[in-house]
Amino acid sequence: MAMAEAGSPGPQGDGWALPPAGRAAGPQDGAEHAEGAVHQEDAESDWSADSCSDYGSRGNVVTALGRAVPDGNVLLPDIFHTDHLFFYERFSAYQDYILADCKASEVKQFIADYLEKVLEPSGWQAIWRTDVFQVVVGVVDVDYSSLKAVVQLSDPFLCESRDSSFTLECMQELLELKQYQILLQELWVVYDESGEFDQTALAVEHVSLLCLLQFHSDPLTAVSACYEGDTVIIFPGHYVVDGVFCIADSVELEGFGLPDDIVIENQGKGDNFFDCTGANVRISSLKLVQHDAVEGILNIHHGKTTLENCVLQCETTGITVRMSAELVMKNSDLYGAKGAGVEIYPGSMCTLLHNGIHHCKEGILIKSFLDEHYDVPKITMVNNVIHNNEGYGVVLVKPGPSEVKDASAQPTKGNTQPTQSGDETQPTQCVEEVRQEQQPECVTDELERYERAETSGQTEGNCEIANELGATAAKKSKMHKKRLSELGITEADENFMSQDMFISVEGNQFKWNGKGSFGTFVF
Structure with a gap:
């Protein structure tokens, strides 16, 4: 297997890159x-x-x-x-x-x-x-x-x-x-x-x-020389590049050390920073810095890209996950995007685990409005902290009829509160059950009529208990969210997050986002 190695001294530091090959005793x-x-x-x-x-x-x-x-x-x-x-x-x-x-x-x-x-x-x-x-x-x-x-x-x-x-x-x-x-x-x-x-x-x-290694003076040259299965290990240093990392093969870029010690800075104007089309691309332990750019910092067109333990200092859009592409982002920090920190297209898959997304225009932008032949995106969000974004923490863009637009836009202001639609429908359902139980039938036996009346009373009593428990639970939930709101923290809204696109959502925190935690834009 060919292995590329990158690194020699950058303009403000030095570094080497070596392929992972096993382990050596000291x-x-x-x-x-x-x-x-x-x-x-x-x-x-x-x-x-x-x-x-x-x-x-x-x-x-x-x-x-x-x-x-x-x-x-x-x-x-x-x-x-x-x-x-x-x-x-x-x-x-x-x-x-x-x-x-x-x-x-x-x-x-x-x-x-x-x-x-x-x-x-x-x-x-x-x-x-x-x-x-x-x-x-x-x-x-x-x-x-x-x-x-x-x-x-x-x-x-x-x-x-x-x-x-x-x-x-x-x-x-x-x-x-x-x-x-x-x-x-x-x-x-x-x-x-x-x-x-x-x-x-x-x-x-x-x-x-x-003796199998290739030594390169900068990471961009090393990645350009890579083939399927290669690994580029980048030593600590500050590397300034002018160009696009086009990754079309399944390769791995790994910084040897902490991401703040391995900085790749792009000064090119008008280009993407990273374009990934490989089947299985992995980027870890790097800090990516973008300046004076028009396109985003990372664009995933095809295949799966895993981003782990990275810092992304964005300029325009952060990460874009195109249709049929997949992003797995873990233990990373993304900030500074003038658009969305993470932009998710229909038909894509996005897994966000233990990340910070902050100081962007929008935290996460989910698009669900393109060709009807594409499925909704599949999203997993676990233990992320999304805070200090100018707009919403998470915003969903989708089409809808004109009469729905005004209604759907109302709950997007501020932190969304849990709706009571589930509790409100319970009495109606219970009353309907009672009515069904009380419908007259051709019954001649007096004992049978008595038993039906008794059963009807039990059902009505159960409905009252259920309504009381539901109201108590809603009150507790409201008080819990109020306490979190006073601390500047909101949790994922149940209705927003219960849509088909969300595979798993748990343990996320939303703090101090300008327009609230969740919003829906209907056009």
């Missing part, structure tokens, strides 16, 4: 271990039959790494198992001990310096693996500057290939052509249970991954 321990390790004497000339066939026969088992059986020939020795390493520890090694604060032009030299500290220069075995063969070699020296190992074939000769043409003589000729130097990323360190070569195995693993 090389600080490895450096100390390597310095204290006992080196084999005259390793260059000591590759005897015994030394090449005795794989991990030392008595004391102190290695911290596991072992893996190579695919294919059972005669090949086991190798160190390092591909289980977790990303963040590996990444910490890249950032703190391998690359540190180097520039793009210094990457190779920094890797060489790291290897010189932790990599055993000789005395270890490896499997040289290519697309057509695997062969056991012994390392007699390391050229750190070229990231190559000087090797010789093991004795006995152990090789696996797709055909029988790779004989001992053939492999000797191949090594001569290569001047016995093999790239470190083509080597898999043979397992040794003593622990002496743990750091060597980890170092080779790091080099293998780092």
Whole structure:
């Protein structure tokens, strides 16, 4: 899988980006271990039959790494198992001990310096693996500057290939052509249970991954070079770009650190900032800042875009979720939009979890008025705080007949209050039930007429109890909302939020929005 990496120094800071690849144990321990390790004497000339066939026969088992059986020939020795390493520890090694604060032009030299500290220069075995063969070699020296190992074939000769043409003589000729130097990323360190070569195995693993990376000077260039499945990790810094992030593939952009430390600022005029059409796009731990723009900060045309732990400082519209697109926004903060913070189109899906949306013209604008062939949007809102917006916290735009417009516009002023329509219909329903029970029938038995009269009285009594309970509940609800209103907090209105478009709505708070929490615009 190709992985892009972005970051080098921006105009007001520096940064790197690396792809997530697993995890690395801390090389600080490895450096100390390597310095204290006992080196084999005259390793260059000591590759005897015994030394090449005795794989991990030392008595004391102190290695911290596991072992893996190579695919294919059972005669090949086991190798160190390092591909289980977790990303963040590996990444910490890249950032703190391998690359540190180097520039793009210094990457190779920094890797060489790291290897010189932790990599055993000789005395270890490896499997040289290519697309057509695997062969056991012994390392007699390391050229750190070229990231190559000087090797010789093991004795006995152990090789696996797709055909029988790779004989001992053939492999000797191949090594001569290569001047016995093999790239470190083509080597898999043979397992040794003593622990002496743990750091060597980890170092080779790091080099293998780092040599696949692409280093870029800014995030926009890195994203432009990405393909399906790539990840761009952006180091802390302030990056100023002039252009649009067009993300057409399923890629991930991740800031390494807190979003306030990883700022991408767009100074281009008249363009979108992010245009997403990929099937599964993920953006996390970034702060996006927009200036002098005409279009919104994030436009999702197709596919699913997940926004997590981000800060969006908007200029015009905030996030637009187009028809058939999907937004999942979690633990993020959006503010400053001169239009709506989040604009939701028919036929889209929008999940908002634990976000702040504030200081926009409208908090959330829901459009439900386009072509009748499109379904209403599907919206989930959980534990969001929508506050200090100029207009409404949430506003619904929909068509309606002229006689409905005046009536529907009335409850949009200020914080909406719970309607009593449900309670008002209860007495009518109860009376209707009583009437149905009291309808005369052809009954001749006196006892039956008495039982019906008794049942009618019980029903009427139940209706009175239900009405009293309903009135009490409505009174409590009104008092509860009044207390919240005095604090400047309103909860989701039951009638507004009970529409088909809302899949789940709970735990949201609406504070100090200029025109109220909820509004409906009917045209």
